[in-house]
Each structure stands twice: as structure tokens, then as C-alpha cells.
Amino acid sequence: MPSELRFVYGMTVLAALIGVASVAGVYYQDIAQARTHAEAMTGGSVQAGKAAIGRYNCGACHRISGIGAAAGVAGPALNGIATRSFIAGMRPNDPANLERWIQHPQQVVPGTAMPDQGVTPQDARDIAAYLYTLRR
DSSP states (O other): OOHHHHHHHHHHHHHHHHHHHHHHHHHHHHHHHHHHHHHHHHSOOHHHHHHHHHHTTGGGTOBOTTOTTOBOOSSOOOTTGGGOSEETTTEEOSHHHHHHHHHOHHHHSTTOSSOOOOOOHHHHHHHHHHHTTOOO
């Protein structure tokens, strides 16, 4: 292979690697910003919310990104919940409404299939923080 062709090939590979690294950097920066924003909005912890989702077994009914065992189909998939306009089909999607829904779904929509699980106020903030990172 002529040296000029090797040089062009090498530069092409280098450019591709730089492009992949750049896209990965933007992706991880977006995740960090979503986490920071979600925690600031709710006063909760994304990491603690992820753990609380497991403790309350939310995945028995919901499909939830990033929660391996959360593959339920009885309730709606929660992927992209951060970008939805409404919670429970009728309440504006803001932290206060989401936290209230997580804690007391039967008070928000009497007779809904979502049961009251005895979620504490702190756990509701933490779960909401995690859910607000789910943009896709």
C-alpha cells in the first residue's frame, strides 16, 4: 500500500474515532445535565430514586428505562415521562403533581389501577427525580 494511501486511511480512522468520542461526550454530558436538572427540580436524588423504584416494585406494572427488572405491562411504560405534558392523563407534569401521584394515586384518580404503595415523601421526590431523567 503506498504511503499516501496509508496516510489517508490513517487520517480517516482518526477522524472517525474523534467523531465517536465527540458523540459519546455529548451523550454523557446530556445525561449529567438531565440528572442535575431533575435533582434541582424535585429536591430528590436520582440514585436513591432508582433504588426506591426497585424497593416499591414499580417494575411489576411499568416498563422503566435503566431498571433491569422493570418490564411490566399492566401500567404505561415510563420511558420519556420527563417530556410528557400530563400525568395520569389529566394533571400537568410538574414535580408537585408527579410526587403526589406517586404517593397517593387513589386520591388523585379514585379507582385507578395504580395502588397506593405507602411511598414516603422523600421516596416520592427521589422517584420523581429518577423519572425526570427519562427523556426518551
